[in-house]
Amino acid sequence: MAPAAAAAPSAPLGPEVTKTDQAPGGYAVKFRYQAPEGVTAVHVYGDWTYTKPDSVVCNDCGDGRLPWDWQPGDIAGTPWRTIAMEQGSDGVWETTVPLPAGTFRYAFTHNCASPTASGCALHYDPANPWEIFPQYTGAPGAVRSTIWVPSSAEFPTYDTDYQKPTAAHKTGTLESRRYASPGSTNPPGVHDMVVYTPHGYDPNRATPYPTLYLSHGGGDHSTAWTMQGVAHYILENAIREGVVQQMVVVSTDFNGLPGGNQGYANHLRDIVFPYVEQNYNVSTLSVDRAFGGLSMGGNRATTILYDNTDLFGYHAIWSWPAAAANAAQVERMKTVPGGIHIGTGLQDRLGNTAQLSIARVAALKTQGVDITEYNVDGVHTWHVWRPLLNYYLRNMAFRTTTTGLKVETAPAGKSGNVRVAATATVGAVTTNAASPTGKVDFYAGDTYLGSAPVRHGVAHFRKAVNGALLDAPVVAQYRGDKLFNESRSTALDAG
Numbered sequence: 459m460a461p462a463a464a465a466a467p468s469a470p471l472g473p474e475v476t477k478t479d480q481a482p483g484g485y486a487v488k489f490r491y492q493a494p495e496g497v498t499a500v501h502v503y504g505d506w507t508y509t510k511p512d513s514v515v516c517n518d519c520g521d522g523r524l525p526w527d528w529q530p531g532d533i534a535g536t537p538w539r540t541i542a543m544e545q546g547s548d549g550v551w552e553t554t555v556p557l558p559a560g561t562f563r564y565a566f567t568h569n570c571a572s573p574t575a576s577g578c579a580l581h582y583d584p585a586n587p588w589e590i591f592p593q594y595t596g597a598p599g600a601v602r603s604t605i606w607v608p609s610s611a612e613f614p615t616y617d618t619d620y621q622k623p624t625a626a627h628k629t630g631t632l633e634s635r636r637y638a639s640p641g642s643t644n645p646p647g648v649h650d651m652v653v654y655t656p657h658g659y660d661p662n663r664a665t666p667y668p669t670l671y672l673s674h675g676g677g678d679h680s681t682a683w684t685m686q687g688v689a690h691y692i693l694e695n696a697i698r699e700g701v702v703q704q705m706v707v708v709s710t711d712f713n714g715l716p717g718g719n720q721g722y723a724n725h726l727r728d729i730v731f732p733y734v735e736q737n738y739n740v741s742t743l744s745v746d747r748a749f750g751g752l753s754m755g756g757n758r759a760t761t762i763l764y765d766n767t768d769l770f771g772y773h774a775i776w777s778w779p780a781a782a783a784n785a786a787q788v789e790r791m792k793t794v795p796g797g798i799h800i801g802t803g804l805q806d807r808l809g810n811t812a813q814l815s816i817a818r819v820a821a822l823k824t825q826g827v828d829i830t831e832y833n834v835d836g837v838h839t840w841h842v843w844r845p846l847l848n849y850y851l852r853n854m855a856f857r858t859t860t861t862g863l864k865v866e867t868a869p870a871g872k873s874g875n876v877r878v879a880a881t882a883t884v885g886a887v888t889t890n891a892a893s894p895t896g897k898v899d900f901y902a903g904d905t906y907l908g909s910a911p912v913r914h915g916v917a918h919f920r921k922a923v924n925g926a927l928l929d930a931p932v933v934a935q936y937r938g939d940k941l942f943n944e945s946r947s948t949a950l951d952a953g
Contacts, residue, residue, distance in 0.1 A: 484610025
């Protein structure tokens with residue numbers, strides 16, 4: 459039988475974010491927690507340790523400063539630390555913690571003497587529970603709670619507004635879905651995923667939605683990317699800004715699947731894709747799928763990129779030191795139609811991840827693979843993976859275009875000029891409800907000839923130019939817009 463709870467408190471339980479207009483970050487969070495009777499000490503335990511980047515010389519190394527000692531230039535470090543709470547006259551345990559901007563996970567400990575909560579049970583905040591809990595008994599990953607702290611103009615810390623929770627009426631739907639999986643050992647015969655459909659999702663939309671598939675890391679499961687990574691908020695904030703198109707997000711679970719990395723890839727191809735495509739209005743084309751995995755999920759992402767390249771049009775590996783690629787794998791990577799992103803925390807010393815990730819990118823580029831590298835300051839934490847996802851969404855996933863060019867020329871009187879009729883065709887690699895807009899610039903060699911607007915995917919350029927300019931090949935350069943990236947045509951000889 460559970461111990462009896464203390465009398466109901468006079469003030470609300472849970473976290474309260476308050477604007478303090480004081481250093482270090484201008485905001486603080488008051489935590490109020492009702493512990494069971496018999497608990498004599500309560501601590502709040504969170505991912506709020508700070509350090510100078512240069513102090514991280516090994517995994518879990520750093521300055522270990524708590525939030526009130528935060529300094530400009532700090533990164534979030536490891537390990538987590540506990541902060542003592544005091545019991546008030548109403549029986550509620552309380553403490554106020556000044557925090558810089560960002561998303562924080564926290565839990566409570568009872569009668570725990572360890573400053574890192576080592577060996578202590580963790581208790582989530584019942585006044586602030588996650589929207590989705592682990593779907594099966596024994597699911598890995600500690601159950602915690604999450605709080606977001608805004609940034610202060612007077613006391614700037616980090617730019618994390620892209621993580622801000624969206625209002626309920628402007629947020630889509632999170633669903634925990636269980637599906638048949640004969641090979642699964644945990645849970646036996648079934649498996650779980652978390653699916654997010656964006657605000658305004660239309661199951662009957664004529665154009666099916668693209669799908670972003672995400673993988674958690676070691677010691678976590680399918681709830682991680684939304685409950686800890688706030689992927690749904692990162693997506694909705696970008697959609698609201700008009701820089702990302704609507705998409706369905708599927709957060710998978712690689713635990714309990716046979717066959718290691720390749721078994722996971724097979725599971726996606728044979729079970730997950732058919733299930734998602736039957737139950738949601740999403741495209742069945744590989745160019746309309748993107749993948750991203752962190753840490754051990756980055757290990758899965760590497761196998762998918764190297765050996766199952768055709769499953770996705772866009773690939774991302776985060777915080778994983780990918781192994782060397784053989785010749786066949788390199789050639790497959792050169793065929794990726796959307797793009798490849800590899801990124802890490804620059805101070806990630808877990809398995810020497812940062813150094814090895816950077817070296818692998820350099821090697822792949824030397825072998826002729828087109829890699830987009832984007833790294834951020836930080837270690838092996840969600841404070842790194844959230845900005846990496848944000849970058850992937852805003853700069854790569856489902857944004858790639860192609861530009862084709864056709865050029866015709868004719869004499870323009872007796873002046874020596876030549877009339878150029880150039881037609882650029884701009885298309886999106888991914889099937890999208892929107893189409894590329896903006897302008898295309900036309901060049902003869904390095905000489906700018908002029909530009910033309912894109913209408914219905916085509917830009918028509920007509921101009922009389924000095925014939926000598928056309929000794930150089932003509933190229934069309936699409937500038938890109940808020941939803942689509944730039945692209946360049948092959949050079950054509952107009953002579």
